[in-house]
Amino acid sequence: MNRQVKLHAFFIILLLALAVGVPRAISQEQASEDQQKSEKEQKQKKKKGGFFSGLKAIRGESSEQQEVTATAGSKTVGEGEQIGDAQPTASDRQAVTTMENYAVPEKDLKKFQDDGKLKAKQ
Amino acid sequence: MKRSRASRTWLWPAGALVTVMLLGPAPAAKAQFRDLLKRGMEKAEKVQKALQPMTVEEEREVGREVSAKLIAFFHLYQDEALTRYVNLVGATVAAPSERQDIQYHFAVLDSDDINAFSAPGGYIFITRGALGLCEDEAELAGVLAHEVGHVAGKHVLKIVERDKALRAGMDETRAHMPGSAYLHKMSRGVLIKLIDQGLAPADEYDADQRGIKYARAAGYPADGLARFLTKLDQATEQGGKSFWTRTHPPVKERNARIAQTITAEQWEDADRPKLADRFAAETQVLKPKPEA
Numbered sequence: 316m317n318r319q320v321k322l323h324a325f326f327i328i329l330l331l332a333l334a335v336g337v338p339r340a341i342s343q344e345q346a347s348e349d350q351q352k353s354e355k356e357q358k359q360k361k362k363k364g365g366f367f368s369g370l371k372a373i374r375g376e377s378s379e380q381q382e383v384t385a386t387a388g389s390k391t392v393g394e395g396e397q398i399g400d401a402q403p404t405a406s407d408r409q410a411v412t413t414m415e416n417y418a419v420p421e422k423d424l425k426k427f428q429d430d431g432k433l434k435a436k437q
Numbered sequence: 438m439k440r441s442r443a444s445r446t447w448l449w450p451a452g453a454l455v456t457v458m459l460l461g462p463a464p465a466a467k468a469q470f471r472d473l474l475k476r477g478m479e480k481a482e483k484v485q486k487a488l489q490p491m492t493v494e495e496e497r498e499v500g501r502e503v504s505a506k507l508i509a510f511f512h513l514y515q516d517e518a519l520t521r522y523v524n525l526v527g528a529t530v531a532a533p534s535e536r537q538d539i540q541y542h543f544a545v546l547d548s549d550d551i552n553a554f555s556a557p558g559g560y561i562f563i564t565r566g567a568l569g570l571c572e573d574e575a576e577l578a579g580v581l582a583h584e585v586g587h588v589a590g591k592h593v594l595k596i597v598e599r600d601k602a603l604r605a606g607m608d609e610t611r612a613h614m615p616g617s618a619y620l621h622k623m624s625r626g627v628l629i630k631l632i633d634q635g636l637a638p639a640d641e642y643d644a645d646q647r648g649i650k651y652a653r654a655a656g657y658p659a660d661g662l663a664r665f666l667t668k669l670d671q672a673t674e675q676g677g678k679s680f681w682t683r684t685h686p687p688v689k690e691r692n693a694r695i696a697q698t699i700t701a702e703q704w705e706d707a708d709r710p711k712l713a714d715r716f717a718a719e720t721q722v723l724k725p726k727p728e729a
Contacts, residue, residue, distance in 0.1 A: 394680065395632030399625030403505035408615055410513055411504045414542045414560070419524050427525045431574070432710050433656030 500558025502624035530582040533654035536589040555584035574712035579662030586647030635684025658706035
């Protein structure tokens, strides 16, 4: 009987330890996972350049070639980058809208093609 | 009998274990599990959205932003008659394109550089310098048809769609407003790709092949683009500025492939109009005026 009481006491202590320990272990594991993930993301950010990362696979360039391009890019800003950084004004945006709204009348297009003896497939 | 009583006494700690597991740590663990599950589902949803093809409206939004930046940098060449002419040639070569779910728009950029650009959504630009290099309408048609080929082949669009980093932020509030951080990042990426890095050689060859087919289906001879490319090569050797020769595959190879298609298709284009006179008359405004 005495032995049974001891066993019971042991299991109750074990259960209490589990009750306290399990959630802590889970949260510690979670924190460690989050930390690992954030470190991994930072490494990836350093390695990859967003838009550029996809291009490597498409063009089949080696990492060396990529590094050369990146180095060259850091020394001289490409024209595409300069244009990409341009800040359009309201008038530039209006010009795009005008471009969108511009449509050659069907009748004029037909006359243009007829005059040029073109046979456009519609 | 004794053994049976002893085994029954084990039921107490086992029952206590189950009770403690259910009532003790369970609510906290359950909440954490729910949180993990929710975050996982949110991430999966974002990834799934980012991998979906862009809608035509989304494509147009990017094209509008790219166009606004091109116009902000180069400025439009403001001549109504010339813009109308370029649109007439452009509409003629765009008509046979496989992609008719979008409208094609054409404009002239005020730049001496010899370039042509196409942005997603059907926005196509040719520079004053490129127009000046063309000798006839068939060459202009070839250049514009090549650009239509890029749009129809969704060459830029496919790159944008594949890039999850670029598409991140597409769900943010005001992401689709002109000038938003998302559209700026997207259009900047497109311009760097187009002008500084160039598309994949396979995409350029594909745009060439599509372009010569559109130009020919429109009634022009198929070799307009090849003739333009030969002159472009010479012009850049003599100091002319063009990103086409810098980022595109070698002209020799492109022209060889064009010639191969013309031969394989048995296209006899000698009687097809090049329209040199009409081109000269319509682009007269670009010719330097003789000094008095």
